[in-house]
Amino acid sequence: MVLANTTIDDGVALARAIVRASPAGLGNAAEGDVTASGFALTLLQAMALAAGRDQIARQYSTGFAEVLEAAAYFAARVRAGATREDALTAVFLRGLATEADTHIVRKHGAVVAEQVKFDAARCSGEIPDPPHWKLSHICRILTLDSDLRLAGINPGTWADLSVAAVFATELDEMQNT
Numbered sequence: 001m002v003l004a005n006t007t008i009d010d011g012v013a014l015a016r017a018i019v020r021a022s023p024a025g026l027g028n029a030a031e032g033d034v035t036a037s038g039f040a041l042t043l044l045q046a047m048a049l050a051a052g053r054d055q056i057a058r059q060y061s062t063g064f065a066e067v068l069e070a071a072a073y074f075a076a077r078v079r080a081g082a083t084r085e086d087a088l089t090a091v092f093l094r095g096l097a098t099e100a101d102t103h104i105v106r107k108h109g110a111v112v113a114e115q116v117k118f119d120a121a122r123c124s125g126e127i128p129d130p131p132h133w134k135l136s137h138i139c140r141i142l143t144l145d146s147d148l149r150l151a152g153i154n155p156g157t158w159a160d161l162s163v164a165a166v167f168a169t170e171l172d173e174m175q176n177t
Contacts, residue, residue: 003060006043015039055102055157070095070165082130090130092162096155097121103156116153119144
């Protein structure tokens with residue numbers, strides 16, 4: 001596996017790229033802080049240290065387990081007759097309802113992230129899986145989206161993981177054709 005063979009130089013390059021990208025809510029860490037001088041970890045070491053506080057970092061140390069699980073759900077929804085757009089929306093909503101989005105945690109705190117998780121779980125519980133959505137179900141999802149936007153809350157981690165799930169599905173489809 002390519003990731004298992006990363007070097008400290010790769011980790012340093014990653015740290016520089018993260019700092020340069022300046023993601024919202026980056027914060028600081030006691031160990032493995034990408035903004036610290038003297039950062040000297042491989043990519044996998046850095047991601048393992050951040051895994052407890054960052055869902056995307058966790059993917060590196062779990063073999064992208066959550067992404068692959070979400071990809072399987074996405075593919076199942078499409079096979080059941082959902083549009084790709086509805087299937088992607090369902091992946092996002094399901095993920096957001098399952099675990100507090102770490103981007104929200106960093107930007108707004110754990111209490112807000114847990115409330116968003118609760119609201120997403122309530123929304124998810126009120127609607128069936130696609131392709132069985134009716135206009136009222138879509139309106140319910142749009143209400144949640146509107147509430148988040150009005151509050152200035154961006155569930156960016158689950159957005160990224162959802163897109164990664166679709167990408168993984170696309171790769172799998174390409175390899176199996």
